[in-house]
Amino acid sequence: MIGLGCHDKDIPRSACDAYREQVEGITRVPMAEVYDTGDKLTFREYLPDDRQPMTVRQVQQALAAIGLFPGGEPDAICGYRTLSAIRLFQEYVRTVEQRPCDPDGRLGPQSLEHLQRWIESGNQVEWANTIAHWQAGTLGQTEYTGWLSLLERIRQKYAADPNRMLQLVNAFSGETDTRKVADWDFDPHRIHLIGIRRNEFSGKFDDVFVLLIKGLVFKFQGSTEPGTSSNPKGTPFLVQGQHDYQFGWHQRKYLALRPQRLDKGVLVARSKDDKRLDDQDLDNGLEANPTINIHWGGKGVKFDVKNWSEGCQVINGTLYINHHNALIDCARFVARNNSEVAKNPAKTRGAYNVLVDLVTALSADTGSSSVQYMLLTEQDLDLDPALGQALADARAAVAKQIG
Numbered sequence: 001m002i003g004l005g006c007h008d009k010d011i012p013r014s015a016c017d018a019y020r021e022q023v024e025g026i027t028r029v030p031m032a033e034v035y036d037t038g039d040k041l042t043f044r045e046y047l048p049d050d051r052q053p054m055t056v057r058q059v060q061q062a063l064a065a066i067g068l069f070p071g072g073e074p075d076a077i078c079g080y081r082t083l084s085a086i087r088l089f090q091e092y093v094r095t096v097e098q099r100p101c102d103p104d105g106r107l108g109p110q111s112l113e114h115l116q117r118w119i120e121s122g123n124q125v126e127w128a129n130t131i132a133h134w135q136a137g138t139l140g141q142t143e144y145t146g147w148l149s150l151l152e153r154i155r156q157k158y159a160a161d162p163n164r165m166l167q168l169v170n171a172f173s174g175e176t177d178t179r180k181v182a183d184w185d186f187d188p189h190r191i192h193l194i195g196i197r198r199n200e201f202s203g204k205f206d207d208v209f210v211l212l213i214k215g216l217v218f219k220f221q222g223s224t225e226p227g228t229s230s231n232p233k234g235t236p237f238l239v240q241g242q243h244d245y246q247f248g249w250h251q252r253k254y255l256a257l258r259p260q261r262l263d264k265g266v267l268v269a270r271s272k273d274d275k276r277l278d279d280q281d282l283d284n285g286l287e288a289n290p291t292i293n294i295h296w297g298g299k300g301v302k303f304d305v306k307n308w309s310e311g312c313q314v315i316n317g318t319l320y321i322n323h324h325n326a327l328i329d330c331a332r333f334v335a336r337n338n339s340e341v342a343k344n345p346a347k348t349r350g351a352y353n354v355l356v357d358l359v360t361a362l363s364a365d366t367g368s369s370s371v372q373y374m375l376l377t378e379q380d381l382d383l384d385p386a387l388g389q390a391l392a393d394a395r396a397a398v399a400k401q402i403g
Helices: 015-028 056-064 080-095 110-122 126-138 144-159 164-171 339-345 353-361 378-383 385-402
Strands: 006-008 044-046 192-197 207-213 215-222 235-238 241-250 254-259 266-271 288-291 294-296 312-323 327-329 369-379
Touching: 006 015, 006 056, 006 144, 056 110, 056 385, 080 110, 080 353, 144 192, 144 207, 144 215, 144 378, 144 385, 164 266, 192 378, 207 288, 207 353, 207 385, 215 353, 215 385, 312 353, 312 385, 327 385, 339 385
Parallel strands: 006 044, 192 369, 294 312
Antiparallel strands: 192 207, 207 215, 215 312, 235 266, 241 254, 241 369, 254 294, 266 288, 312 327
16 A cells, blocks of 8 residues: 555665655654654555555656646655645545545555556546646636636735735734735735635634635635634734745644744734734734644534634635535544544545645645735625625535535
8 A cells, every 4th residue: 555655665765865854844844853643754665566566656657647746756755745646636536536435645456446547548637627728828717817816906905005904014024924915926826825704703614715726726614713822912813915835744743834934924913802803903013923824623614713723724624615616525534633633544634635635736846835825804805796705605505514
């Protein structure tokens, strides 16, 4: 069974060490400090047999051929990008083809049979054509281009008339991964994640996140609200606007999005007396905080945010909406917490893994591990009522699914 850390027999130890150093350079944490939760990279030699005749290199080449590992290097080491490509393939078979396949990141006999079927028939993922048009700049009018157009209109609005929070962002003199309005960048060649904060804070996982990647749109559920905080200065709220993130380790347990400059961080405003942010709270100004990550929130959905987040942006694992705007249920295999992931190989982080895998596998040709995160409010969607209604419909579909 091919999984994280497997490598072909002819791969020297020096190549494995070089790969580990590359990962540590990207994630900015020594691998020795990562907890052993199944996400830690441990190298082991893989030998094909009659049940699994493909080498790691052949699997990488196959994943590239079908469109799930674009530009990925067939280095014969199953690292994090290869893991994501495997898991994304399994999820595609499960949801688009609707065939039995568990998205656990381990290429066992069942998954290998599907992969060999694809190779023999010359299949490619159906979004390969969309990505080709995205690369050529010939997408036309789609939901993806609609979101980018909306983001640009929002930039123009706040450049001309920034609200008080964005005035404070523009005036902030220190180094930070939060961008001033004039520096907001919606280049379609970047990966954009959009969080939409609701008008009323509920303490529930009822916010929506929109992923824009290579012409594709996926939606996830979670929370942009902070949960509990023991800080005497108050509860931290990530400020509205655009922030620079890249992959790193959340609490040294699993991969999440972290501010690019861990010594600086993103800007937050603190609410002193409650879990709502108002103009009075802004009187205390903003501060840079390096701990505001975008991470997994367990099953989420019906649960309270509570201590899942001290200002972080949290994405749950129970369900997501795919590129066809179809609601995808992951409840059968999503874990409640990291302990369950570590103890039970059949349990995963569900929909959160899909977000990680899309970003990791589909950006293999760029080598980038960065994401532009844009935090909006519901009022910002007034500039495009159709997208606003589509998002409301998505939220309603989720509410109906979870009862």
